[in-house]
Amino acid sequence: MSQSRAADAEGAAKDAGATGKTGAPAKPRRRQARGEARIAQLLKAAADVFGATGYTAASTNAIAREAGVSPGTLYQFFPNKEAIAVELGDHLLTRWRETYGAAFLADHLELPLDRMLDATLDPLIEFNCANPAFTVLMHGSEIPGMVTKDHDAVHVTMLGRVETILAGYLPDKPPAEVTRIATMIFHIFKSGLDVIMAHEGEEREAYIREMKTVLHRYLEPMIPDDTAAGSRSRHTP
Amino acid sequence: MSQSRAADAEGAAKDAGATGKTGAPAKPRRRQARGEARIAQLLKAAADVFGATGYTAASTNAIAREAGVSPGTLYQFFPNKEAIAVELGDHLLTRWRETYGAAFLADHLELPLDRMLDATLDPLIEFNCANPAFTVLMHGSEIPGMVTKDHDAVHVTMLGRVETILAGYLPDKPPAEVTRIATMIFHIFKSGLDVIMAHEGEEREAYIREMKTVLHRYLEPMIPDDTAAGSRSRHTP
Amino acid sequence: MSQSRAADAEGAAKDAGATGKTGAPAKPRRRQARGEARIAQLLKAAADVFGATGYTAASTNAIAREAGVSPGTLYQFFPNKEAIAVELGDHLLTRWRETYGAAFLADHLELPLDRMLDATLDPLIEFNCANPAFTVLMHGSEIPGMVTKDHDAVHVTMLGRVETILAGYLPDKPPAEVTRIATMIFHIFKSGLDVIMAHEGEEREAYIREMKTVLHRYLEPMIPDDTAAGSRSRHTP
Amino acid sequence: MSQSRAADAEGAAKDAGATGKTGAPAKPRRRQARGEARIAQLLKAAADVFGATGYTAASTNAIAREAGVSPGTLYQFFPNKEAIAVELGDHLLTRWRETYGAAFLADHLELPLDRMLDATLDPLIEFNCANPAFTVLMHGSEIPGMVTKDHDAVHVTMLGRVETILAGYLPDKPPAEVTRIATMIFHIFKSGLDVIMAHEGEEREAYIREMKTVLHRYLEPMIPDDTAAGSRSRHTP
DNA sequence: GATGAATGAGGATTCATTCAT
DNA sequence: TATGAATGAATCCTCATTCAT
Numbered sequence: 005m006s007q008s009r010a011a012d013a014e015g016a017a018k019d020a021g022a023t024g025k026t027g028a029p030a031k032p033r034r035r036q037a038r039g040e041a042r043i044a045q046l047l048k049a050a051a052d053v054f055g056a057t058g059y060t061a062a063s064t065n066a067i068a069r070e071a072g073v074s075p076g077t078l079y080q081f082f083p084n085k086e087a088i089a090v091e092l093g094d095h096l097l098t099r100w101r102e103t104y105g106a107a108f109l110a111d112h113l114e115l116p117l118d119r120m121l122d123a124t125l126d127p128l129i130e131f132n133c134a135n136p137a138f139t140v141l142m143h144g145s146e147i148p149g150m151v152t153k154d155h156d157a158v159h160v161t162m163l164g165r166v167e168t169i170l171a172g173y174l175p176d177k178p179p180a181e182v183t184r185i186a187t188m189i190f191h192i193f194k195s196g197l198d199v200i201m202a203h204e205g206e207e208r209e210a211y212i213r214e215m216k217t218v219l220h221r222y223l224e225p226m227i228p229d230d231t232a233a234g235s236r237s238r239h240t241p
Numbered sequence: 242m243s244q245s246r247a248a249d250a251e252g253a254a255k256d257a258g259a260t261g262k263t264g265a266p267a268k269p270r271r272r273q274a275r276g277e278a279r280i281a282q283l284l285k286a287a288a289d290v291f292g293a294t295g296y297t298a299a300s301t302n303a304i305a306r307e308a309g310v311s312p313g314t315l316y317q318f319f320p321n322k323e324a325i326a327v328e329l330g331d332h333l334l335t336r337w338r339e340t341y342g343a344a345f346l347a348d349h350l351e352l353p354l355d356r357m358l359d360a361t362l363d364p365l366i367e368f369n370c371a372n373p374a375f376t377v378l379m380h381g382s383e384i385p386g387m388v389t390k391d392h393d394a395v396h397v398t399m400l401g402r403v404e405t406i407l408a409g410y411l412p413d414k415p416p417a418e419v420t421r422i423a424t425m426i427f428h429i430f431k432s433g434l435d436v437i438m439a440h441e442g443e444e445r446e447a448y449i450r451e452m453k454t455v456l457h458r459y460l461e462p463m464i465p466d467d468t469a470a471g472s473r474s475r476h477t478p
Numbered sequence: 479m480s481q482s483r484a485a486d487a488e489g490a491a492k493d494a495g496a497t498g499k500t501g502a503p504a505k506p507r508r509r510q511a512r513g514e515a516r517i518a519q520l521l522k523a524a525a526d527v528f529g530a531t532g533y534t535a536a537s538t539n540a541i542a543r544e545a546g547v548s549p550g551t552l553y554q555f556f557p558n559k560e561a562i563a564v565e566l567g568d569h570l571l572t573r574w575r576e577t578y579g580a581a582f583l584a585d586h587l588e589l590p591l592d593r594m595l596d597a598t599l600d601p602l603i604e605f606n607c608a609n610p611a612f613t614v615l616m617h618g619s620e621i622p623g624m625v626t627k628d629h630d631a632v633h634v635t636m637l638g639r640v641e642t643i644l645a646g647y648l649p650d651k652p653p654a655e656v657t658r659i660a661t662m663i664f665h666i667f668k669s670g671l672d673v674i675m676a677h678e679g680e681e682r683e684a685y686i687r688e689m690k691t692v693l694h695r696y697l698e699p700m701i702p703d704d705t706a707a708g709s710r711s712r713h714t715p
Numbered sequence: 716m717s718q719s720r721a722a723d724a725e726g727a728a729k730d731a732g733a734t735g736k737t738g739a740p741a742k743p744r745r746r747q748a749r750g751e752a753r754i755a756q757l758l759k760a761a762a763d764v765f766g767a768t769g770y771t772a773a774s775t776n777a778i779a780r781e782a783g784v785s786p787g788t789l790y791q792f793f794p795n796k797e798a799i800a801v802e803l804g805d806h807l808l809t810r811w812r813e814t815y816g817a818a819f820l821a822d823h824l825e826l827p828l829d830r831m832l833d834a835t836l837d838p839l840i841e842f843n844c845a846n847p848a849f850t851v852l853m854h855g856s857e858i859p860g861m862v863t864k865d866h867d868a869v870h871v872t873m874l875g876r877v878e879t880i881l882a883g884y885l886p887d888k889p890p891a892e893v894t895r896i897a898t899m900i901f902h903i904f905k906s907g908l909d910v911i912m913a914h915e916g917e918e919r920e921a922y923i924r925e926m927k928t929v930l931h932r933y934l935e936p937m938i939p940d941d942t943a944a945g946s947r948s949r950h951t952p
Numbered sequence: 953g954a955t956g957a958a959t960g961a962g963g964a965t966t967c968a969t970t971c972a973t
Numbered sequence: 974t975a976t977g978a979a980t981g982a983a984t985c986c987t988c989a990t991t992c993a994t
Contacts, residue, residue, distance in 0.1 A: 039953080060297050063988060074955045079990065184444075187436055188451050195432035199424055214425050221458040275973090275978060301964060311980050316965065318978095512957060512994090534771050538985060548959050553986065555957095661910055662925050669906035673898055688899050695932040750974085774967060785976045790969065 043081050046071045047095050050088045055136030059089060093141045093158040100131055100138070117173070117224055121216050124169065125193070129212060132197055139201065142194055163190045173227050185226070192218060280318050283308045284332050287325045292373030296326055330378045330395040337368055337375070354410070354461055358453050361406065362430070366449060369434055376438065379431055400427045410464050422463070429455060517555050520545045521569050524562045529610030533563055563615060567632040570612045574605055591647070591698055595690050598643065599667070603686060606671055613675065616668055640664045647701050659700070666692060754792050757782045758806050761799045766847030770800060804852045804869040811842055811849070828884070828935055832927050835880065836904070840923060843908055850912065853905055874901045884938050896937070903929060 049071035053062045064085050068078040082088045104127040115123060132139045141158040167186035174182055196215035200208055286308035290299045301322050305315040319325045341364040352360060369376045378395040404423035411419055433452035437445055523545035527536040538559050542552040556562045578601040589597060606613045615632040641660035648656055670689035674682055760782035764773040775796050779789040793799045815838040826834060843850045852869040878897035885893055907926035911919055 042953090064990080065988065074957095075990080076956065076992085077954050080953065085989065184447055184451055188433070188448070188455060191432040191436050192429055192455065195428040196425070199428055210421060211425070214421055218425060218429065218455065218459045221462065222455045225458065279978075300962080302962080310978095312965080313967080313981065314979055320965095322964070510956085516957075537983075539983080547957095549986075550960065550988080551958055557986095559985070658921060658925055662907070662922070662929060665906040665910055666903055666929065669902040670899070673902055684895055685899070688895055692899060692903065692929065692933045695936065696929045699932065753974090775969080776967065785978095786967095786969080787971085787977065788975055791974070796968065 039081065042073070042077065043091070046073070046078055046081060046088070047092050050092050051096070051135060051137035054089070054092065054140045058140055064088070089141060090157060092137060093156075096135055096138045096141065097158055097161055099135075100128075103127075104131065117227060118216075118220055120169075120173075121219055125212075125216060125219075128193075129197065129200060133201060136201065139194075139197055142197075163187065166190045166193075170223075173223065176228060177226070185223075189219060189222070192222075276318065279308075279310065279314065280328075283310070283315055283318060283325070284329050287329050288333070288372060288374035291326065291329065291377045295377055301325070326378060327394060329374060330393075333372055333375045333378070334395060334398055336372075337365075340364070341368065354464060355453075355457055357406075357410075358456055362449070362453060362456075365430075366434065366437060370438060373438065376431075376434055379434075400424065403427045403430075407460075410460065413465060414463070422460075426456060426459070429459075513555065516545075516547065516551065517565075520547070520552055520555060520562070521566050524566050525570070525609060525611035528563065528566065528614045532614055538562070564631060566611060567615045567630075570609055570615065571632060571635055573609075574602075574612070577601070578605065591701060592690075592694055594643075594647075595693055599686070599690060599693075602667075603671065603674060607675060610675065613668075613671055616671075637661065637664050640667075647697070650702060651700070659697075663693060663696070666696075750792065753784070753788065754802070757784070757789055757792060757799070758803050761803050762807070762846060762848035765800065765803065765851045769851055775799070800852060801868060803848060804867075807846055807849045807852065808869055808872055810846075811839075814838075815842065828938060829927075829931055831880075831884075832931055836923075836927060836930075839904075840908065840911060844912060847912065850905075850908055853908075874898065877901050877904075881934075884934070887939060888937070896934075900930060900933070903933075 046067065050062070050067045053067050053070055056062075057066075062085075064078060065075055067088065068075045071078070078088075082091065132142075138158065141156075142162060144156055144159055163186060166189055167183060170186045170189065171179075171182050174185070177185070193215070196211070196218070200211045200215065203211055283304065287299070287304045290304050290307055293299075294303075299322075301315055302312055304325065305312045308315070315325075319328065369379075375395065378393070379399055381393055381396055400423060403426055404420060407423045407426065408416075408419050411422070414422070430452070433448070433455070437448045437452065440448055520541065524536070524541045527541045527544055530536075531540075536559075538552055539549050541562065542549045545552070552562075556565065606616075612632065615630075616636055618630055618633055637660060640663055641657060644660045644663065645653075645656050648659070651659070667689070670685070670692070674685045674689065677685055757778065761773070761778045764778050764781055767773075768777075773796075775789055776786050778799065779786045782789070789799075793802065843853075849869065852867075853873060855867055855870055874897060877900055878894060881897045881900065882890075882893050885896070888896070904926070907922070907929070911922045911926065914922055
């Protein structure tokens with residue numbers, strides 16, 4: 005944040021210029037084919053480096069090196085380090101939607117809670133294990149009291165997703181409370197994910213079950229009886 | 242702890258020895274007094290800087306500056322940056338025990354679950370709000386998949402505490418499972434704490450209640466009926 | 479050598495490959511040109527600083543300053559201080575071989591001892607006077623009892639050279655003894671060089687003669703009579 | 716040299732003041748008994764540290780720590796780091812004279828060359844092995860072209876000693892030449908000593924013999940026949 | 953677009969030396 | 974005297990970012 009100065013403005017200006025004709029909003033800069041490839045290459049490298057070392061410890065030079073390009077090239081596509089994280093977040097989010105998300109929202113609302121948790125969490129866990137950078141980006145900058153940062157599209161989006169799903173299950177809760185519950189769930193999920201990813205094999209599975217139990221027991225008493233009657237079966241013997 | 246201030250410890254021991262025989266009070270360790278004050282001052286500064294920026298982004302120079310001393314002075318008392326974190330962890334842990342911990346463990350085992358959660362969490366939350374550095378130190382080095390680091394006396398200690406308390410409530414669970422549950426609880430607490438500290442006033446209170454609800458609902462079904470009969474009353478209406 | 483400029487080497491290889499097919503001359507590696515020049519510049523600066531102050535007292539910042547570049551630039555080409563010494567050693571060794579070394583070994587074996595000493599030592603002394611850093615690098619890290627260090631390619635190479643030549647003159651000595659004699663000679667040479675370089679003009683010449691006398695008298699009695707019959711003429715009247 | 720500033724002047728002034736009454740030259744400051752003990756303690760520590768790490772790498776704090784005193788105490792007796800080396804040099808030189816030197820000069824002049832070398836070198840080598848700091852101090856500051864430094868009382872004294880002995884063996888050489896030969900011998904001895912101290916057991920003995928051979932062969936042809944008739948016997952078979 | 957050289961402030965740490973007690 | 978706290982410049986090295994080609 006403090007470290008990106010004028011370049012940001014420039015980058016923004018460039019975008020504005022490129023998209024100015026259509027009047028469409030800024031995000032997807034028009035880039036030539038070669039540019040797209042480079043960007044993919046760089047985002048892949050960034051994912052590896054962020055995933056391996058975290059955001060702060062990742063150096064832009066390391067990302068460029070991992071991508072096999074020069075630092076200058078990296079900065080031709082990203083105005084600064086944070087922009088890489090932002091774009092990587094977008095990219096992973098898109099990949100996530102493409103991979104599992106098509107029927108994500110719609111279907112789950114009809115499931116009983118325990119099935120919904122399985123249906124929601126399993127692919128998400130899988131995705132995070134396959135893309136540790138996603139986990140990294142879901143966590144804000146980790147400084148307590150400063151939970152959200154600029155590159156938290158991932159954070160914001162995922163939280164919104166949780167909230168949306170949740171709203172379907174808790175139709176009679178006031179929105180503020182739904183938000184609060186969603187926030188809790190999302191944080192429980194994130195930290196649970198850390199534990200899960202820190203283990204392997206059967207231990208990992210056990211922690212996955214444990215996290216589902218936590219969430220199930222937390223949510224179940226809030227859900228009106230008619231909404232998914234069978235949900236109580238598994239986790240509350 | 243073991244690596245920091247070995248010289249000081251020696252010096253202290255010598256002083257103690259010298260004054261022990263005569264029973265004379267503080268005088269001859271007056272030398273130490275300034276040092277002791279500096280250490281307190283440095284730890285205070287470190288707490289501020291760690292709390293404000295996190296461990297990694299905190300620079301030793303910034304800590305020294307915050308303490309109003311030169312970098313060299315800092316290194317007269319701490320061999321390196323991590324030692325500062327370790328010592329600060331020890332210090333906060335001690336302060337924590339002194340402030341709330343005297344009757345911490347013993348009393349709580351007899352409480353019903355909801356009272357125990359109040360008795361346990363409220364002071365801990367209060368302490369963390371007053372000492373954000375404690376929160377920072379409770380979190381490991383934040384890189385997912387590398388949950389524990391060296392300066393995690395705080396992490397280790399707190400986790401152990403949770404486990405101990407938990408064992409009292411879950412006498413019939415196998416140890417491995419107790420560990421797993423304790424791990425989950427501790428992580429839920431940490432991430433809940435982040436949310437709590439990111440809010441203020443009534444919102445903060447609401448999140449505190451929410452976190453307690455999560456934990457209560459998670460734990461309650463595991464506790465044998467005879468242990469804390471009334472515990473079900475509050476959070477599961 | 480192995481640790482420095484790996485990236486550069488890669489880059490060079492890529493360039494070479496790119497231009498190799500077409501047979502086109504230098505153009506596409508123009509990028510490298512600046513870098514190559516900087517490296518030469520930095521090595522020159524390092525030679526000056528090492529030569530003036532010795533390895534330990536030489537600071538990387540001083541070398542960068544002497545080269546007229548920023549510290550960062552230096553570290554773009556060398557991973558650390560020692561690598562500078564290693565590379566400088568390689569460089570000087572190469573220069574030495576290119577300048578005097580072509581016929582170095584082959585020819586000398588046929589010379590009588592005194593001529594061989596002249597032929598061997600004179601250019602070496604000259605080279606050292608012109609490149610004091612070479613002298614610095616020939617000396618290990620100077621702490622007695624720890625004669626060899628890592629950047630001692632120069633040390634090792636020169637000692638090997640002495641040993642090889644010597645073996646030709648002492649065909650009937652066991653290898654271990656040849657090694658020992660070579661070690662003695664090399665150390666005598668190094669310390670003689672210090673004396674020589676500490677003097678100038680006629681005094682310097684006198685010390686050069688003196689060192690040759692020492693070595694001649696030391697070696698001559700060991701050489702079989704048939705090997706260099708006339709060798710006794712000069713220094714042992 | 717460059718690092719000691721005003722303190723030197725102060726120290727000098729203090730000395731002058733202390734000895735001003737008697738008008739005697741400066742060196743031996745009047746020190747109380749306790750002071751003498753401290754100085755001995757500090758010099759012992761300095762010898763250990765210099766011997767272990769060399770002059771440059773030795774830190775005054777390390778010396779103080781090794782002596783079990785505070786840095787401030789060290790600076791109460793020595794104005795700066797170099798003064799420690801100077802005083803340690805004096806001290807070792809004195810110890811050397813006391814141990815082996817009583818009859819050092821006088822007796823040796825009558826010996827044949829090879830016996831003289833044994834008589835001279837053996838104790839010196841022994842002393843150096845027992846006091847590596849002596850070796851360290853005998854070497855100047857190691858930067859070629861700057862052979863002598865300030866703390867080289869040891870260097871100067873030992874060189875003078877060599878020269879004196881040598882003069883007895885080479886009565887018909889002009890003084891300048893004797894000086895030159897002495898310089899060569901001393902440097903050969905110093906570098907030979909490094910090799911010797913870098914080895915152990917039989918290898919060390921072999922190097923000792925080798926060094927004596929070098930010196931013997933160097934000197935023997937210069938000595939008038941009547942001076943030490945039997946000297947040729949051993950090393951020139 | 954791509955390159956890689958260049959920057960320079962900043963990071964952790966050390967050390968000779970001084971000063972208040 | 975002795976202490977040990979205090980200093981601050983200097984050390985090696987890193988990194989986000991810029992610039993000339």
